[in-house]
Amino acid sequence: MPYQYDLGFGQKIYLENSGSTTVITLASGSPGQQQQSGTQVQTGPWTEMPQAARTDSGVLLRCITAQGVFIWQVQGTQLRTADTAAWSAQQAVSLQPTEAMPSVEPIKPMAPIEPMAPMTMGNMQMSAHPMTMQMGDMRLSMGNADTPKAKKFCTQCGSAIKAGDRFCGSCGHPLQ
Template sequence: MAYVCEFGSGQRVYLDNQGTQTLVTTYSGSPGQQQQSSSGFQTGAWTAPPEAYHSSQGLTLKVNTSQGAHYIQVQGGSMQVVSSQATGGAQQMQMHTAAMPTSPTMQPMQPMQPMSFSNPSSETPAPKPSGSEPMQPMQSMQPMQPMEPMQPMRMGNMEMNLNNPMEMRMGNMHMRMGDSPQMNQPPQSPPSQSAQAAQANRRFCSQCGAAVEPTDRFCASCGHQLH
């Protein structure tokens, strides 16, 4: 059982002996605005009820134990051990047993309500997604269709084909990519009989291969004697 001393306006001091420790609790203020402070001091077990003395220096508590008397000074919200009792007009205060005050318990925090989102354009709430439905497999991509060959472009007598291989025609000229331009020439007529006979009678130098006339005796290029 604890002891309490009342002094001033709404100020109380509680003392309790717990084993070898003295617990001092100050209580002040109105019921709506209460201040509480507690401190523990190693004094030993009590051998007699505690005493309280009020002076200009504050409240001095005397605790009698098997190890001797201990003095605790209480001034405002601070508490400390002093070596002796306060003198000079100290007034002994009455102390009586009382139950230790209990600290107000905090109310448990209420769980947060889940947030709901509504569509401002409609009062009907949106359906919640269901997490139990399996994910649909991704559809395979369709292969790309081959490109159709481009049609040849025509402009006047010019025709251009951009397909592979690239070709261009303009009149008698025909050109392909990578080929040198060439003109379509009309077919040549076969050589006449006189030209064939002249070509058959042509002679060549056996030394250097130069063309010589049938009447030449020496080669005009290398000077070799012809037979």
């Protein structure tokens, strides 16, 4: 049977003894948000109901088994083992039985986004598949856009050259 301890502010600690394993789960939640973390410790079967005690630095948990006394300190979202000397019997309270350990519902996969229709503003046009932007005669693209071959220019004088030209027709500069 699982047990719980309410820390307040939507936070709870759950303990369950499953055979020789103690499962400790720290859970917090608020509308639209759930979060939990947990650990499993080989303790053996419990011989007494688990207890909790508040301290200045968090909460102590205690489980007694045939293998010994196990004490853990919960501070914020962290859980670590604690020395038995840290246990204060005066502040101890029994944990409350609960129906089941918490479970976080898996997040549903997001539906694919519909392709964006091309956008036009004046003489500028943009599309996402393939990513292109065209403004007048200038066209920029990424991916496998079906774009006309880019014009080439001479590095010396800037005149337009044709594919396959070995020299610039304007200044004679060697192109290759």
